[in-house]
Amino acid sequence: MSFLSVDQDLARDSYYVATAPREIPFPTLDADAQADVVIVGGGLAGLSAAVELAERGRRVVLLEARQVAWGASGRNGGQAIAGLACDQSVIEQQLGKEAARDVWDMTLEALDLITQRCRCFAIDCDWQPGYLDLAVNARKAAELRKWQEQMHHRYGYQTTWIAPQEMGRWIASPRFHSGIHDARSGHLHPLKYSLGLARAAQRLGVRIYEDSAVTRLQTGARPRVHTARGQVVAEQVLLAGNVYLQGVAAQLESRIMPVGTYIVCSEPLDPALCTALIPSRSAVCDTNFVLDYFRPTADHRMLYGGRVSYSTATPRNLVASMRKRMAQTFPQIAACRIDHAWGGFVDISMNRAPDFGRLRKDGAQDPPSDGSYSVRSHHANVYYLQGFSGHGLALTGLAGKLVAEAMTGDAARFDIFARLGHRSFPGGARLRMPALVLGMAYYRMRDAL
Numbered sequence: 001m002s003f004l005s006v007d008q009d010l011a012r013d014s015y016y017v018a019t020a021p022r023e024i025p026f027p028t029l030d031a032d033a034q035a036d037v038v039i040v041g042g043g044l045a046g047l048s049a050a051v052e053l054a055e056r057g058r059r060v061v062l063l064e065a066r067q068v069a070w071g072a073s074g075r076n077g078g079q080a081i082a083g084l085a086c087d088q089s090v091i092e093q094q095l096g097k098e099a100a101r102d103v104w105d106m107t108l109e110a111l112d113l114i115t116q117r118c119r120c121f122a123i124d125c126d127w128q129p130g131y132l133d134l135a136v137n138a139r140k141a142a143e144l145r146k147w148q149e150q151m152h153h154r155y156g157y158q159t160t161w162i163a164p165q166e167m168g169r170w171i172a173s174p175r176f177h178s179g180i181h182d183a184r185s186g187h188l189h190p191l192k193y194s195l196g197l198a199r200a201a202q203r204l205g206v207r208i209y210e211d212s213a214v215t216r217l218q219t220g221a222r223p224r225v226h227t228a229r230g231q232v233v234a235e236q237v238l239l240a241g242n243v244y245l246q247g248v249a250a251q252l253e254s255r256i257m258p259v260g261t262y263i264v265c266s267e268p269l270d271p272a273l274c275t276a277l278i279p280s281r282s283a284v285c286d287t288n289f290v291l292d293y294f295r296p297t298a299d300h301r302m303l304y305g306g307r308v309s310y311s312t313a314t315p316r317n318l319v320a321s322m323r324k325r326m327a328q329t330f331p332q333i334a335a336c337r338i339d340h341a342w343g344g345f346v347d348i349s350m351n352r353a354p355d356f357g358r359l360r361k362d363g364a365q366d367p368p369s370d371g372s373y374s375v376r377s378h379h380a381n382v383y384y385l386q387g388f389s390g391h392g393l394a395l396t397g398l399a400g401k402l403v404a405e406a407m408t409g410d411a412a413r414f415d416i417f418a419r420l421g422h423r424s425f426p427g428g429a430r431l432r433m434p435a436l437v438l439g440m441a442y443y444r445m446r447d448a449l
Contacts, residue, residue: 003258003312004246007071007345010314014075015265015303015340016191023195026068026202029209029230035061037407038225038234040214040248041241043073044190044392045385047197048400049238051117054204056408061232062206063225065213069194071244075344076393077263077293077305079283080114081131081185082157083107085389086352087147091420094353097154099416104155106413110398111184114193117397123196126298129186130282132162132170134179140287141178148180159183171284172277173329179287187283187295190393214241217248219359219382236407239359239384240400242347249384254424255355256386260309262343264322266302266336274300277330292325302326302333314343346390349422354395355387356403356417383407387422 011017037053039046042064053060064070084091084107091100118125135141141164151157160181162170167178202208209227217237218224225232239249243258274296278284283295292306304326307315315321319341327334349355358380383406385399399417406414 003243003260003345006260006312006314010260010262010343011070011075012342013340014191014342015263015297015301016074016189018340019299020189020191020195022067026064026198026208026210029063029212029227029232031230033061033207033230033232035059035207035232035234037061037236037238038063038232039238039240040225041239041244042068042198042208042210043071043240043242044069044194044197044396045399046238046240047194047201048397049240049385049403050201050206050208050400051197051204052401052404053407054201054206056404058408060201060206061234062201062208063212063214063227063232064208064210065241065244067210068198068208069191071242072344072346072392073194073396074191075263075342076190076346077283078187078190078295078303078393079131079185079285079293080111080188080394081283081285081391082111082182082394083391084353084395085348085391088151088155090351090353094420095416099419101155102413102416104157106398106402107395108184110394111186113397113401114188114394117197117200118193121196121200123193123200125193125196126189127186128188128281128283128295128298129183130280131182131185131187132179132278132280132282132284133182133287134171134176134284135287136175137177144178144180144287170278170280172332174331175329176286181280181282185283188393189298214245214248217382221381223382235381237382238403238407239382239386242386242388243345249359249382251359252384252386255422256347256349257310257425258312258345259348259390260312260314260343260345261305261390262307262315262318262322263303263305263341264319264326264338265297265304265340266326266333267339269300269302269333269336271300273332274302277302277332292329294326294329301339302330302336304329312345318343346388346392347386348389349387350425351422352389353387353420353422354385354389354399354417355420355422356383356385356399356414358383358418
């Protein structure tokens with residue numbers, strides 16, 4: 001069974017779908033069309049790019065295989081956090097400290113973009129500021145404290161240290177030793193936000209088509225994007241489908257892997273109890289490699305994520321196992337009812353850094369797949385955004401803005417990310433998934449120490 005079949009099942013019981021009903025669906029592409037830019041993928045990256053390009057006067061067609069925000073954009077944990085999925089040291093080693101500082105500053109811009117777009121387009125998505133990054137033991141606390149000091153010294157980023165004796169003021173849980181509070185980051189309802197962006201794009205003139213899976217990409221001076229019932233001819237193409245592209249650009253697929261992640265949502269809690277669990281109502285993550293993440297919702301539920309599957313198989317007894325994890329963190333709600341359980345797949349890269357770049361008109365990558373960087377090619381008119389590695393709620397919005405800048409003549413900021421080198425996962429098509437499963441077993445053992 002392919003991960004796409006599993007994904008269909010995981011989407012059925014989402015809290016987000018239950019609390020953000022879709023309006024009239026977008027039509028299916030059933031004829032040929034022309035555009036300045038055709039975007040493949042109706043998630044946050046594609047929608048953000050569509051908005052930015054339309055505001056710059058470009059005629060845009062967006063093709064979504066299922067429904068807008070079907071994948072991770074509409075099903076994620078809702079946490080919008082500064083930084084990348086990889087540590088800043090990965091960026092420093094590849095690009096140098098000056099460019100790494102530019103990257104960090106852009107991740108802060110990504111957070112600002114969310115609030116700006118909500119204000120500009122009247123999107124009500126339950127935005128709540130505040131993020132807690134919490135260590136489960138003294139060893140991990142020392143690592144977190146070192147990271148906090150480095151970020152303050154190198155990047156001027158201010159967070160609040162929470163000592164063990166102060167933890168009770170921030171979270172009513174026995175699991176955590178100490179941590180940090182980040183006032184700049186926060187959380188929201190991702191499907192409400194995504195659908196709000198889709199409405200904004202449509203008002204700006206973007207033609208959005210759902211149930212319009214792309215079957216083939218023809219590169220060239222005027223690339224063509226084919227679906228089962230039509231095609232779009234454009235000057236430029238943006239591939240923003242991540243792991244869902246499936247054969248559209250095979251040269252990109254080996255650089256990302258689908259990883260399953262899972263979430264449950266409790267019944268509504270007494271508002272006083274919900275606030276007592278996390279008084280600041282912040283989003284929370286632990287610092288484990290295979291982490292738990294959770295947050296209160298606007299309607300006083302506890303939304304709790306954790307577990308991962310690197311084989312794409314859904315864990316057995318998912319609801320029971322997730323309830324157990326939530327109860328270990330919050331014994332106070334061990335008996336509460338679980339109203340929703342769902343999951344989905346994120347795209348991870350080998351180094352957990354985002355993978356942005358171009359395909360030339362001959363279909364080859366620019367930069368090459370070996371990670372070396374070449375000067376921006378004037379023969380590249382197909383752009384791609386992938387590899388957000390589970391840290392994309394804010395970053396996808398920034399990515400859409402950067403690629404729109406590049407497509408309209410200013411590629412300086414896009415090319416900072418495009419300089420990052422990426423490798424294919426080892427093992428080839430048959431063995432790379434088992435190899436990743438074994439590798440993650442090592443990190444699970446480390447988390448247990």
